[in-house]
Amino acid sequence: MKIYITFLSLFLFHQSILCANFEVKMLNQGSSGVMVFEPSVLKIGLGDSVTFKATDAAHNSASISGMIPLNAKAWNGELSRDITVTFDTPGIYGYQCTPHSMMAMVGIIQVDDNQSNLNEVESAAKIFKSKFVMNQNRFDDYLKMLATQ
Numbered sequence: 001m002k003i004y005i006t007f008l009s010l011f012l013f014h015q016s017i018l019c020a021n022f023e024v025k026m027l028n029q030g031s032s033g034v035m036v037f038e039p040s041v042l043k044i045g046l047g048d049s050v051t052f053k054a055t056d057a058a059h060n061s062a063s064i065s066g067m068i069p070l071n072a073k074a075w076n077g078e079l080s081r082d083i084t085v086t087f088d089t090p091g092i093y094g095y096q097c098t099p100h101s102m103m104a105m106v107g108i109i110q111v112d113d114n115q116s117n118l119n120e121v122e123s124a125a126k127i128f129k130s131k132f133v134m135n136q137n138r139f140d141d142y143l144k145m146l147a148t149q
């Protein structure tokens with residue numbers, strides 16, 4: 001029992017010290033335009049988590065199929081609800097707000113400085129952005145930001 005408690009406290013210590021939580025706001029109006037995640041491009045460490053905050057109503061966060069690393073867990077948040085996602089697989093993740101994907105309400109998260117699935121994400125983005133009716137360059141701009149951030 002003692003060993004178990006020691007192990008548990010070490011585990012909790014590890015979790016709180018080494019793994020960070022980031023916040024991404026879901027907004028009707030952000031500094032870079034309307035219907036936007038802020039920040040829209042985020043680099044985090046392995047095991048870190050991101051809380052998508054329902055700052056404005058009627059948004060969600062959902063991973064886009066074909067735009068997350070192989071074997072990574074997909075997520076699909078509810079409308080107007082916060083959702084916290086933990087990222088345990090290195091690589092690039094593309095996600096959307098489901099009702100506003102046509103308005104290019106999308107975002108990119110890169111985990112562990114790993115770009116091994118960049119080609120897959122770029123190809124999927126090309127197809128995905130064909131349905132954008134505004135902000136057509138957002139995915140391209142966001143992916144460019146990954147290289148310069």
Ligand SMILES: [Cu+2]
Nearest residue numbers: 059097100105
């Ligand atoms: Cu939205």
